[in-house]
Amino acid sequence: MPRPKRHPTHHMYRSIYPLRMLGMGLGGAVVAAVLWERGAALSDWVLLGLIALAWPQLAFRLARRSPDPYRAEIRNLVVDSALTALLVPLMHFALLPSVLLCTLTMQDKITTGIQGLWARSRPGMVAAGLLGTLVLQPGFEPETSLWVTVACLPVLVMHSLAVSVTSYRLIRKVSHQNQQLDELRRVDALTGLYGRHHWQEQAEAALARFQSEGLVTSLLMLDIDHFKHINDQWGHSVGDEVIRSMAQLVRANVRATDCAGRYGGDEFAVVLPGQDLAAAHAVAERIRAQAFDTRLPGVPELRLTCSIGIAATDAAHQRVRDWVDAADAALYRTKHEGRNGISVHPGGTTAAATARAA
Numbered sequence: 001m002p003r004p005k006r007h008p009t010h011h012m013y014r015s016i017y018p019l020r021m022l023g024m025g026l027g028g029a030v031v032a033a034v035l036w037e038r039g040a041a042l043s044d045w046v047l048l049g050l051i052a053l054a055w056p057q058l059a060f061r062l063a064r065r066s067p068d069p070y071r072a073e074i075r076n077l078v079v080d081s082a083l084t085a086l087l088v089p090l091m092h093f094a095l096l097p098s099v100l101l102c103t104l105t106m107q108d109k110i111t112t113g114i115q116g117l118w119a120r121s122r123p124g125m126v127a128a129g130l131l132g133t134l135v136l137q138p139g140f141e142p143e144t145s146l147w148v149t150v151a152c153l154p155v156l157v158m159h160s161l162a163v164s165v166t167s168y169r170l171i172r173k174v175s176h177q178n179q180q181l182d183e184l185r186r187v188d189a190l191t192g193l194y195g196r197h198h199w200q201e202q203a204e205a206a207l208a209r210f211q212s213e214g215l216v217t218s219l220l221m222l223d224i225d226h227f228k229h230i231n232d233q234w235g236h237s238v239g240d241e242v243i244r245s246m247a248q249l250v251r252a253n254v255r256a257t258d259c260a261g262r263y264g265g266d267e268f269a270v271v272l273p274g275q276d277l278a279a280a281h282a283v284a285e286r287i288r289a290q291a292f293d294t295r296l297p298g299v300p301e302l303r304l305t306c307s308i309g310i311a312a313t314d315a316a317h318q319r320v321r322d323w324v325d326a327a328d329a330a331l332y333r334t335k336h337e338g339r340n341g342i343s344v345h346p347g348g349t350t351a352a353a354t355a356r357a358a
Contacts, residue, residue: 025052194262216274238298
């Protein structure tokens with residue numbers, strides 16, 4: 001029999017319990033200071049004990065035994081606010097502790113991140129405050145002594161620190177999630193190489209360095225030969241495996257400072273900072289030769305070959321598009337001349353060169 005699905009915050013009440021104990025305890029200490037100062041009756045002390053000490057235990061048990069602990073804990077949080085408001089007439093409306101406890105209670109509801117919780121808590125607070133006033137019939141004593149002010153300080157300090165720690169953890173969590181999202185955006189899921197957007201950013205940066213500092217960078221454009229025929233004859237699963245295998249070869253033959261990416265479909269692009277045409281040609285030849293020697297499990301008769309075009313940064317390249325077009329032109333010359341080879345685009349200071357595979 002399948003187990004029922006649980007809400008993602010099914011055990012939220014377990015994490016809230018110690019916080020409720022701490023908050024009610026500190027708040028109860030403030031109220032106790034007020035009650036002690038004015039010589040409160042035993043019934044007032046009993047009510048304070050029920051709110052500050054007994055309620056956290058009851059709230060925990062109500063949530064734990066509920067078929068829906070998450071919703072039960074939301075109700076408990078609303079009750080927290082109402083009970084805090086009930087303490088205001090119990091203190092005879094002592095101004096500083098009343099404002100402090102009600103403000104921190106509402107702040108806690110906001111920082112839970114539960115949409116609308118603070119708004120749902122307000123009617124209960126108003127009703128509890130009015131009911132407490134009618135039943136307790138307190139006097140109006142808003143003055144706050146030095147003794148009570150000192151009793152308020154630990155609550156203010158500890159609550160501020162707790163909120164700061166919580167905010168810090170949340171910021172770290174969001175930052176980590178943003179890094180993960182950025183990694184997903186930058187990396188192509190099938191190949192593990194960089195995606196086109198990130199690759200283009202790196203190509204733009206390399207071209208800008210060439211234009212400002214003269215640092216030569218070479219660009220490889222690589223295309224898997226007869227890829228459509230591979231998909232048609234062996235299926236898309238084999239086609240995906242061919243793409244992954246080519247990506248592994250590319251990754252294995254470039255430096256950590258290079259930027260290898262999937263340009264689209266079965267086409268790859270590699271930015272080689274600081275590499276002239278001769279060095280780039282050597283990288284391309286290693287990739288081409290290793291691809292030719294690759295055999296895929298299950299389809300040993302499949303011969304994997306690729307065509308590669310190379311272009312170095314040139315004064316004629318005003319945009320990345322110009323640079324890519326130059327490498328693309330070399331790539332298509334390779335394909336036109338029979339594939340499984342490497343062609344170099346002639347730049348302003350370089351001569352044409354074509355290496356054909358035997």
